[in-house]
Amino acid sequence: MLFVAGVVQGIVLGIILALVTSGMTLIYRVTGIINFAHGALMAVAMYLAFDLQRSWGVDPLLSSLAIGPLMAIVGWTLFQVLIRPIRRRHHLLAIQVLLGLALVIEALLLMRYGADMRTAENVFSGRFTTVLGVGIELTRIVAFIVSVLGLTALGIALRRSDWGRRLRATAADEMAAHLVGISVTRVEAWTWGIGVAILGFVGPVLADVFKMTPDMGLRYTIVALMIVIIGGGRTMLGTIVGGLVVGLSETLGLLYLPGSYGGLMPYALLVLVLVVNPRATLAMVRGR
Amino acid sequence: MLLELDAVSAGYGKIVVLHGVSLAVDGGECVAVLGSNNAGKSTLLRVISGLVAGRGGRVSFDGDDIGPDSPGRRVSRGLVQVPEGRHVFADLTVEENLLLGGLRLRSGARRRARLAEMYDTFPLVARLRHRQAGTLSGGEQQLVVIARGLMAEPKILMLDEPTLGLSPVAVDGVLDVLLGIRKAGTTMVVVEQNVQLCFDLCSRGYVLRQGRVVMAESMDRLSADGLKRAYFA
Numbered sequence: 001m002l003f004v005a006g007v008v009q010g011i012v013l014g015i016i017l018a019l020v021t022s023g024m025t026l027i028y029r030v031t032g033i034i035n036f037a038h039g040a041l042m043a044v045a046m047y048l049a050f051d052l053q054r055s056w057g058v059d060p061l062l063s064s065l066a067i068g069p070l071m072a073i074v075g076w077t078l079f080q081v082l083i084r085p086i087r088r089r090h091h092l093l094a095i096q097v098l099l100g101l102a103l104v105i106e107a108l109l110l111m112r113y114g115a116d117m118r119t120a121e122n123v124f125s126g127r128f129t130t131v132l133g134v135g136i137e138l139t140r141i142v143a144f145i146v147s148v149l150g151l152t153a154l155g156i157a158l159r160r161s162d163w164g165r166r167l168r169a170t171a172a173d174e175m176a177a178h179l180v181g182i183s184v185t186r187v188e189a190w191t192w193g194i195g196v197a198i199l200g201f202v203g204p205v206l207a208d209v210f211k212m213t214p215d216m217g218l219r220y221t222i223v224a225l226m227i228v229i230i231g232g233g234r235t236m237l238g239t240i241v242g243g244l245v246v247g248l249s250e251t252l253g254l255l256y257l258p259g260s261y262g263g264l265m266p267y268a269l270l271v272l273v274l275v276v277n278p279r280a281t282l283a284m285v286r287g288r
Numbered sequence: 289m290l291l292e293l294d295a296v297s298a299g300y301g302k303i304v305v306l307h308g309v310s311l312a313v314d315g316g317e318c319v320a321v322l323g324s325n326n327a328g329k330s331t332l333l334r335v336i337s338g339l340v341a342g343r344g345g346r347v348s349f350d351g352d353d354i355g356p357d358s359p360g361r362r363v364s365r366g367l368v369q370v371p372e373g374r375h376v377f378a379d380l381t382v383e384e385n386l387l388l389g390g391l392r393l394r395s396g397a398r399r400r401a402r403l404a405e406m407y408d409t410f411p412l413v414a415r416l417r418h419r420q421a422g423t424l425s426g427g428e429q430q431l432v433v434i435a436r437g438l439m440a441e442p443k444i445l446m447l448d449e450p451t452l453g454l455s456p457v458a459v460d461g462v463l464d465v466l467l468g469i470r471k472a473g474t475t476m477v478v479v480e481q482n483v484q485l486c487f488d489l490c491s492r493g494y495v496l497r498q499g500r501v502v503m504a505e506s507m508d509r510l511s512a513d514g515l516k517r518a519y520f521a
Binding site for chain 2 (some may be wrong): 162166168169171172173175177178179180181182183204234236
């Protein structure tokens with residue numbers, strides 16, 4: 001029974017993390033840049049939902065519909081202002097800029113909200129339900145359903161729409177993309193917009209699942225980066241597999257290993273992946 | 289003239305590759321660009337398609353100066369290049385590759401109709417439509433990129449080394465396809481090492497050497513002797 005509980009919790013967590021990571025995968029695949037401000041931007045979306053609830057009592061599930069588009073603009077602007085001027089330079093430059101941005105965001109959040117742990121409760125908060133006999137918070141199930149829908153929509157859009165084909169074509173061969181008439185810069189800007197918009201939609205939903213602290217950003221950036229690496233950084237399916245591996249190893253690790261050693265499980269798995277398949281990471285360092 | 293280059297120079301970094309190249313292509317013509325390795329043939333096509341910025345001179349298409357246009361804008365004008373080394377979108381299916389080639393045709397219905405035409409013209413490509421393009425053989429990939437270029441209903445189709453690295457059988461297949469395109473009246477510019485193919489296909493030729501045009505003649509006057517002098521002198 002304990003095992004079933006671990007598996008259910010792990011799958012739920014894994015799929016949520018997969019959606020959180022999908023934006024990082026998209027941006028990496030198309031522009032070859034790892035967004036080290038990914039987690040910090042999710043923190044921004046969550047704190048925005050917290051603010052809207054505290055000031056006007058707007059439910060985070062509702063405010064996510066506004067924060068999503070807002071974060072799309074944030075992502076698009078980030079690309080135009082910070083990334084576009086340096087994207088053909090050494091890739092470490094982009095990492096430095098984004099890490100710097102993450103630290104600035106963290107400091108601003110700390111100034112405005114203090115270091116206390118926060119949550120923004122939604123209409124389902126505080127209630128429990130049972131899945132396969134396992135008790136689980138309803139907000140987690142809601143976040144899980146949102147994640148399944150989000151990943152499905154993203155997968156269909158990538159497969160079936162012109163937008164998705166343009167994006168995959170640019171990721172596959174930039175020169176050929178130019179030659180069929182794709183505006184590569186526009187695709188890159190869109191990808192940043194959508195990659196960050198996903199955080200705007202999912203962040204508020206998670207504002208009662210993950211606890212908010214100003215320094216949460218870097219932690220979730222690392223988690224997402226692990227998922228990208230484990231999943232190979234190329235496909236949505238890989239991202240889902242990576243999310244499940246991290247989610248399951250964390251929950252099962254916490255259940256079966258003494259103390260909080262279980263929390264180290266995903267990191268141990270990451271090391272294992274790097275040892276067993278170093279080529280995957282090598283390909284990532286070289287870009288695309 | 290449909291396409292006209294007037295004293296165009298271009299290069300990469302400090303290296304100048306093209307020194308004042310002038311060239312003209314009339315509607316319905318097939319023009320060959322010949323020359324040894326490093327003569328600047330591929331750079332010439334890249335300047336025309338906008339991948340490399342010109343550093344002087346003027347490129348005009350259909351009477352307009354297209355110097356400031358992005359590669360995408362040039363494609364929407366109908367200036368389409370099929371790149372060297374095939375460059376299929378490897379992770380995408382053959383059909384997706386073709387659909388992307390037709391982005392210039394705004395309406396979905398027109399694109400579908402063009403796709404059906406391409407499948408009629410290229411039965412082999414039609415059979416491979418659901419395969420991942422990266423898994424095809426070199427000859428098959430070359431047909432896919434040619435069909436992808438044609439999807440845009442180009443006013444000029446520019447081909448960079450369409451037979452490079454292909455087996456003799458595949459070369460024959462590509463030549464047949466190109467002859468068909470020529471017969472249909474599409475204007476073409478062909479950069480090719482395979483001189484025989486240029487003789488079979490084109491009416492006029494330019495010979496480049498070290499970034500300069502050294503000969504510009506009709507193909508029947510570009511004798512083997514003249515070519516030898518141009519390549520080795």
